[in-house]
Amino acid sequence: MMSLSSKIKSLPIAKVFSKDKLVASPFLNKIGIQPFRLWLANKRYHDKQYLVDSSVVNQVDQLMKDGIILVENFMSDSEFAAITKECRSFIDSDSFETSKKVGSNTIYNQSIENMDKTVYPTTTGLLNHPLLLKLFSAADKRELDPTKGDIIILIQYLVQGDGEDLDIESELHVDTFFNTYKAWLYLDDVRLENGPFSYVKGSHTNLNKDRYNNVYHYSLQKDVSGSRRVSKNEVDDLGLQETTVLCKKNTLAMANTFGFHRRLQGVNGNDRLTIAITAKRSPF
Template identity: 30%
Template sequence: MKALSYLNAPLWVLGVFGAEKSYRKNPILGSPTLNRWGLHRKRVEIAEALAAFRRQRLAASLDPQQRSFFDANGYMVIENFLEPETYAALLRETSEKIFPAREMRQGQTVTRMTPLPPEVLDHNPGLAAAARDPRAKAMIRYAASQGGQPHCFLQTVIAEPSRKAKDPQTDVHSDTFHATAKAWLFLQDVGEEDGPFCFVPGSHRMTPERLAWEYEQSLSASSAKDGHHASGSFRIGLDALAGLGLPAPVRMAVKGNTLIVADTHAFHGRTPSERPTIRAEVHWHHRRNPFLPWTGLDPIALPGLREREMNLFLAISDLQERYLRQQHIWRDVGAVALRSQAHV
């Protein structure tokens, strides 16, 4: 490690008390000695306890049956989520118009992100009704165990199975060490052959077996060959799930207008698509500092920032790439149709 790298030591220390997860970029988090002494395990235990505490405060916002199903399984599935006329308006707007977008390629899959700032939502009532739906936000907040403003954008997943490079998101994995949420409102049917989302029911719970597994992974994660594993998004083989007392992943082939909300601290993935596919969805994700005891006080929810967070993130990333030579993964492809072919 270069001597100048140690100037980052204060940031490494602060990262221990936040959502930072990379064992490779943060040598404190990645220290085999500190993790042998229980650093990662203690972070997981504290984050789990605080997530349970925050969910108690958020529980009243959910339907009791939905909450009970989530508590047991770690996800929720709601069919026919939007009213027919609202869903029809959403499909019309996303089919007829073009929007500024970014794309990233991961092996044989391209993901397109279309931000939804107020100036887009205010001119597209179907999109606005979906993105701002209070029921969706309540479920996402509960799954993430966090109040505040979930990030929302249109997402297009373009699968090109003729390419040989592997999509790393098809490995069953956990996004991070603490409760965090993603949600998808599908804008068309997703069949079994279309690479549907898969999820391991009950894997959001920190059982003694899961905690022991987390501990074992922390001892060698910093030197893992898999870069995603080394960055704190732990991969797990299907044969290892049974050893943790967990079932095989459930493949979620769904009809259009179905909402899935999941705690992606649980094991999940994107199954490989058997044919070229282009699918689109309204997508949310919600992740905050797992060590906060409160559910409010989210700066992104403030007027002027709310619904602009994705554009702000992209602008900062562009500046870092231009002036600090820190290349980021989201490439600007201009204004494109939601279901157009990949541009990267």
């Protein structure tokens, strides 16, 4: 039998201050709980102070302004050669934890936490990479502790299919209602053919009346799991533009995925190997 505290925690009202994308309550959504969550989470984020490490101040300033930064030559040549070799050999071992179809494309994921540190020292060493920790701690405005699972790092191998079935990631969207960060260290050059990331710079800050309105209407839908889709009109109305991130391997792209973004559909048969990094955070 469910305890009283479990019952209370499962009530929709208890989800208002959670990181759930939406609250599963038609009544609460009708009275505008989702715009309220957006407002409060955003206010809390911007009110919070954090002393940014002086070595990353410029990068963090740009991240706050644009919602995205690119760090070229993220690793030294020798480190990058080592991580590429390790990850290629991991692909050859055919032992990814998960593989899933996203539309016509296939994505393979492997958590580096579950990999043998003696076989994959450079890859697993990313959990303690100083620059990565500094950037993510500054963006999240708290000291991150990789040993407590604050950062999740995956080897991600993406293979493009024929594009006949829609990859939902190729639709412009926001991940959630609060500021949250992801990064990708590219082990291959990123080209139009292998499904590049695409971002609308400035879309993480333009919280005007229309944005609240769109969020309100999105909250009235029945499906509470999907991310909010963003129309081209919404981008145009803000006077913003989408930028496709084409870059050289050994570039780290870091983005606030509260901003508008997507992964473009590439060309059948092309692939890309990436290290995907996410920081777990709670908006309240």
